[in-house]
Amino acid sequence: MSKTTLTTSSGAPVADDNNSISVGERGPLTFDNHYLFEKLAHFNRERIPERVVHARxxxxxxxxxxxxxxxxxxxxxxxxxxxxxxxxxxxxxxxxxxxxxxxxxxxxxxxxxxxxxxxxxxxxxxxxxxxxFLNDPIKFPDFIHSQKKNPRTNLPDPAAAFEFWANHPQSLHQMTILMSDRxxxxxxxxxxxxxxxxxxxxxxxxxxxxxxxxxxxxxxxxxxxxxxxxxxxxxxxxxxxxxxxxxxxxxxxxxxxxxxxxxxxxxxxxxxxxxxxxxxxxxxxxxxxxxxxxxxxxxxxxxxxxxxxxxxxxxxxxxxxxxxxxxxxxxxxxxxxxxxxxxxxxxxxxxxxPRCPVHHYQRDGFMAGCPMSNGSQIQTSGANYYPNDRAEQGDPAPNPAYREPPLHLSKGAVTTYDQSDVDYYSQAGDLFRVMNADQKRQLANNIAGGLSQANASIQERMLAYLNKADPEYAAMVKAALTA
Ligand code: HEM
Incomplete structure (x- = not known):
C-alpha cells in the first residue's frame, strides 16, 4: 500500500477511488456520492479559454x-x-x-x-x-481573422490571408520575413x-x-x-x-x-x-x-x-x-x-x-488571497482605501521618486491619421536584396503557394506592392505563379 493517503480536495482521506456508492450491486447511485460529484464537477471545469492568439x-x-x-x-x-x-x-x-x-x-x-x-x-x-504586419491596432482583429481558419469550413484559408495583405501594404515587410526561408x-x-x-x-x-x-x-x-x-x-x-x-x-x-x-x-x-x-x-x-x-x-x-x-x-x-x-x-x-x-x-x-512584496488597495474577486508558493505576500488586511490616516504607520503610499519623466509629444491634432502614403516598400526591398539566389527562390515559391489560391485581382495588387519593393521580387513571384 502507498505511504501517501489519497484525499479529497479538502484534505479528507479517501477510502475507495474505484467504486461509486450504489443501491445494491445493480442499483442506481445515491446522493451521498459527494466524492464522485467532486471529481466530476472539477473535471467539468478543467479548461479555461485558450489565448485568442498565441494559443499553442x-x-x-x-x-x-x-x-x-x-x-x-x-x-x-x-x-x-x-x-x-x-x-x-x-x-x-x-x-x-x-x-x-x-x-x-x-x-x-x-x-x-x-x-x-x-x-x-x-x-x-x-x-x-x-x-x-501592422502599425495601427484598429486593424488587429481583421488581420487575425484573415489568418485564422475559415469560419465556415474551419480550414486554413491562404486566400483570405493574401486578401488581407493585398489590401494592407503595411504588412509587406513582415510578410516577406514570414514567407522567407526563416x-x-x-x-x-x-x-x-x-x-x-x-x-x-x-x-x-x-x-x-x-x-x-x-x-x-x-x-x-x-x-x-x-x-x-x-x-x-x-x-x-x-x-x-x-x-x-x-x-x-x-x-x-x-x-x-x-x-x-x-x-x-x-x-x-x-x-x-x-x-x-x-x-x-x-x-x-x-x-x-x-x-x-x-x-x-x-x-x-x-x-x-x-x-x-x-x-x-x-x-x-x-x-x-x-x-x-x-x-x-x-x-x-x-x-x-x-x-x-x-x-x-x-x-x-x-x-x-511578483517575487517582491505587493502592497495595494485592490481587494477580493475570484480566488483572492491565494498563498504564494514563492514566498511573496500580498497584503490583504489593514485599510482598503487610500489615502488613509495609517499610511505613516506602514500602510502603502505612493512614492514620487518613481515618477516617469514626461513624454514629449510631437504636435498634432487629435484625429485619425491616414498612413497610406508611408513608405512600406523600401525595407521589404532591402531585405529581398540581401537574400542569396536560393533564399529568393524559396521566398517566391512560398508566396506563390498561397497567392495562387487567391483571385486574379488579389494577385495583381500583391504583385504591384512587390514591384515597388523590388522589380525582381515581383518578377520572381509572377514567374512562380505561372510555373
Ligand atoms: C494591437 C495589437 C495587438 C493586440 C490587440 C494583441 C492582443 C493579444 C492578446 C489578446 C493576446 C492573448 C493574451 C492572453 O490571453 O494572455 C496576445 C498574445 C500575445 N501577443 Fe499580442 N496583440 C497585438 C500585437 C502583438 C505584437 C505586435 C506582438 C509582438 C511583437 C504580440 C505578441 C504576443 C505574444 C508573444 C503573445 C503570447 C504571450 C504568451 O505567451 O502568453 N502581439 N496578444
Missing part, C-alpha cells in the same frame, strides 16, 4: 545575467549591477493556430519574457521578428527573439532613451522548408525544448539593445515608432547587455504555462512604453484578456506573482 505554446524558467550596466540609461533595479541575475519565465508560441495545432506552422513565433525583478515584473512580449523555425531554441516595438528606458536625470530589445540565439538559426515541416510531429518544438532542458543542455540567448536618445526621434528619417520598420544597425548598433538562459521546466503545464499572463503594461521604474500606436493598444488589451481568460486575481498565481 511552451514555457520554461531561467535567468537573465546582466553583463553591462545600464545605469547611464535607466534606474531599473535589474539593469544596474554587472553580474546581477534575474529570474525569468519565457513562453514561446505560434500565433494563429489553436492549442492543438502544429508547432511547425509558417507563422511568427511568440517570444514572451517575464523578468521577476525586485521592483515588480517586467514583461517583454515580443516575437521572433523585429517588425509586425518563416518556419526548426525549434524554439534555434530562433532569435525581438521586443519588436520601440520601448523606453529612463535614468535618474529624467532623460529618456528609445530602445529596441534583441535576443540572439546562441544555438544558431535553424529553419525548415514547408516539406520538412510537414513530416514532423505536431508537438515537436515542445518536446525539443523540454528534452533539452531535462538533459541539461540549457538554451541561451545574447541580450542586445539598440538605443536612440529621445532628441534623435524627431529628426530620424524613419518614424521610430512605426512597428513595420527596423532601425538599421548602421544607425543604431546592437549593444550586448546580458545573457538569458532557460534551465528549468515547469512542473505543471496548465498551472504555469497555460496560466502565464504576459502584459506589455508590466513595466518597472526606469522602463517605459512609447508612442507606438500598436504598443499603446497592447497596454490595454493584455490585462483585459487576462481578466477574461484567467481571472481578476491573475497576478496572485505563482507563475505571475
Amino acid at each position: 505554446g511552451t514555457g520554461a524558467y531561467g535567468q537573465f545575467t546582466l553583463t553591462r550596466s545600464l545605469s547611464d540609461y535607466s534606474i531599473a533595479d535589474f539593469l544596474q549591477k554587472v553580474g546581477e541575475k534575474t529570474e525569468v519565465f519565457l513562453r514561446f508560441s505560434t500565433v494563429g493556430g489553436g492549442q492543438d495545432s502544429s508547432d511547425y506552422a509558417r507563422d511568427p513565433r511568440g517570444f514572451a519574457v517575464k523578468f521577476y525583478t525586485r521592483q515588480g515584473n517586467y514583461d517583454i512580449v515580443g516575437n521572433n521578428t523585429p517588425v509586425f 518563416g518556419i523555425p526548426a525549434s524554439y531554441r534555434h530562433m532569435h527573439g525581438f521586443g519588436s516595438h520601440t520601448l523606453s528606458l529612463w535614468n535618474a536625470k529624467g532623460e529618456r532613451y528609445w530602445v529596441k530589445w534583441h535576443f540572439k540565439t546562441n544555438q544558431g538559426i535553424k529553419t525548415l522548408t514547408d516539406e520538412e515541416a510537414s513530416t514532423l510531429p505536431p508537438f515537436g518544438a515542445q518536446k525539443d525544448l523540454v528534452d533539452a532542458i531535462d538533459r541539461g543542455d540549457f538554451p541561451s540567448w545574447a541580450v542586445k539593445i539598440q538605443i536612440m536618445p529621445d532628441t534623435d526621434a524627431e529628426k530620424y528619417h524613419l518614424n521610430p515608432f512605426d512597428l513595420t520598420k527596423v532601425w538599421p544597425y548602421k544607425d543604431y548598433p546592437l549593444i550586448e547587455i546580458g545573457q538569458l538562459e532557460l534551465n528549468r521546466n515547469v512542473q505543471n503545464y496548465f498551472a504555469e504555462t497555460e496560466q502565464a499572463a504576459f502584459a506589455p503594461s508590466n513595466l518597472v521604474p526606469g522602463t517605459g512604453a512609447s508612442p507606438d500606436k500598436m504598443l499603446q493598444a497592447r497596454l490595454l488589451a493584455y490585462q483585459d484578456a487576462h481578466r477574461y481568460r484567467v481571472g481578476v486575481n491573475v497576478n496572485q498565481i505563482p507563475v505571475n506573482a
Whole structure:
C-alpha cells in the first residue's frame, strides 16, 4: 500500500477511488456520492479559454545575467549591477493556430519574457521578428481573422490571408520575413527573439532613451522548408525544448539593445515608432547587455504555462512604453484578456506573482488571497482605501521618486491619421536584396503557394506592392505563379 493517503480536495482521506456508492450491486447511485460529484464537477471545469492568439505554446524558467550596466540609461533595479541575475519565465508560441495545432506552422513565433525583478515584473512580449504586419491596432482583429481558419469550413484559408495583405501594404515587410526561408523555425531554441516595438528606458536625470530589445540565439538559426515541416510531429518544438532542458543542455540567448536618445526621434528619417520598420544597425548598433538562459521546466503545464499572463503594461521604474500606436493598444488589451481568460486575481498565481512584496488597495474577486508558493505576500488586511490616516504607520503610499519623466509629444491634432502614403516598400526591398539566389527562390515559391489560391485581382495588387519593393521580387513571384 502507498505511504501517501489519497484525499479529497479538502484534505479528507479517501477510502475507495474505484467504486461509486450504489443501491445494491445493480442499483442506481445515491446522493451521498459527494466524492464522485467532486471529481466530476472539477473535471467539468478543467479548461479555461485558450489565448485568442498565441494559443499553442511552451514555457520554461531561467535567468537573465546582466553583463553591462545600464545605469547611464535607466534606474531599473535589474539593469544596474554587472553580474546581477534575474529570474525569468519565457513562453514561446505560434500565433494563429489553436492549442492543438502544429508547432511547425509558417507563422511568427511568440517570444514572451517575464523578468521577476525586485521592483515588480517586467514583461517583454515580443516575437521572433523585429517588425509586425501592422502599425495601427484598429486593424488587429481583421488581420487575425484573415489568418485564422475559415469560419465556415474551419480550414486554413491562404486566400483570405493574401486578401488581407493585398489590401494592407503595411504588412509587406513582415510578410516577406514570414514567407522567407526563416518563416518556419526548426525549434524554439534555434530562433532569435525581438521586443519588436520601440520601448523606453529612463535614468535618474529624467532623460529618456528609445530602445529596441534583441535576443540572439546562441544555438544558431535553424529553419525548415514547408516539406520538412510537414513530416514532423505536431508537438515537436515542445518536446525539443523540454528534452533539452531535462538533459541539461540549457538554451541561451545574447541580450542586445539598440538605443536612440529621445532628441534623435524627431529628426530620424524613419518614424521610430512605426512597428513595420527596423532601425538599421548602421544607425543604431546592437549593444550586448546580458545573457538569458532557460534551465528549468515547469512542473505543471496548465498551472504555469497555460496560466502565464504576459502584459506589455508590466513595466518597472526606469522602463517605459512609447508612442507606438500598436504598443499603446497592447497596454490595454493584455490585462483585459487576462481578466477574461484567467481571472481578476491573475497576478496572485505563482507563475505571475511578483517575487517582491505587493502592497495595494485592490481587494477580493475570484480566488483572492491565494498563498504564494514563492514566498511573496500580498497584503490583504489593514485599510482598503487610500489615502488613509495609517499610511505613516506602514500602510502603502505612493512614492514620487518613481515618477516617469514626461513624454514629449510631437504636435498634432487629435484625429485619425491616414498612413497610406508611408513608405512600406523600401525595407521589404532591402531585405529581398540581401537574400542569396536560393533564399529568393524559396521566398517566391512560398508566396506563390498561397497567392495562387487567391483571385486574379488579389494577385495583381500583391504583385504591384512587390514591384515597388523590388522589380525582381515581383518578377520572381509572377514567374512562380505561372510555373
Ligand atoms: C494591437 C495589437 C495587438 C493586440 C490587440 C494583441 C492582443 C493579444 C492578446 C489578446 C493576446 C492573448 C493574451 C492572453 O490571453 O494572455 C496576445 C498574445 C500575445 N501577443 Fe499580442 N496583440 C497585438 C500585437 C502583438 C505584437 C505586435 C506582438 C509582438 C511583437 C504580440 C505578441 C504576443 C505574444 C508573444 C503573445 C503570447 C504571450 C504568451 O505567451 O502568453 N502581439 N496578444
